[in-house]
Amino acid sequence: MDSGEASRPRTPSNIAAYFGRLADTYGDGAYYGNRRQAVLDALATEIANARDVLDAGCGNGAYLTKFVEAAGIRTVTGIDLTFDMLLSARNRVGAKCRLLSANVSRLPFKPESFDVIFGSHVLQFVVDIEGVVAEFVRCLQPGAVLIATGQRDDGVRHTLSAIVGPERWREYREVIFRRAERREADARPKDRYQQAFARAGLRVEERAAPFTVTWPDIAEWIRIRWMPLIPEAERGRAEAMIAELAQAGASRTLTQHEPLIIGRRER
């Protein structure tokens, strides 16, 4: 089991405390930029047809900045648990969208408020996935779509663990990859999302958003995504591990596939 953050239970206040420390930087850098662009490309049709969009678990607004620029979109709303993420989102997006502090398990919206609900890397922090999906569906208009990203960053972590081997990897997980909460890792989280979407009566489709990253992109991602969570005293150790990974993996280019689960409500 991971140490530090990882031993905390998955409560809203623990999640908010965890993401509060990432509020200024989450989503920056080439790794996230390439991934986000791949997702936006894969969703070009849905975005072109969207009018009223909810970004659920919007974080610091990396996707909101894109939605507010899309030609046909009339209203953009972002919600998040983490107040500092919302502050950062407000700085990035300005007044062009509505931002609310809310939990996805209880949406402060009337039924049928949105024609697109988008949740990027948020369902993995939810305990009652079926309940949250039902709440999303309550807020979908007939014919509207619910879109969720289907996995964590396990593709990269899996590759890194293969580079250093299982024993060293345990140490890497403890020092660098501190998760938000204690949980059993979902082997195939996207399958769970698909099942929850189908149970809620949505017509489900899976789509992959492929993107490519190089080693320098991954080293940058580790510094952006994980370093702020590492206590000051252990950062030197983490930097040494990044250098070790660089030696082993410097020439690698990785193609990742961000899975998107898309559920359409019948008209």
Ligand SMILES: C[S@@+](CC[C@H](N)C(=O)[O-])C[C@H]1O[C@@H](n2cnc3c(N)ncnc32)[C@H](O)[C@@H]1O
């Ligand atoms: C991994 S970040 C993803 C941020 C953003 N969606 C993106 O892809 O750039 C997850 C975000 O979900 C938020 N979050 C987690 N659980 C939530 C919940 N139950 N309700 C609302 N937001 C939640 C966190 O505060 C955090 O900002």
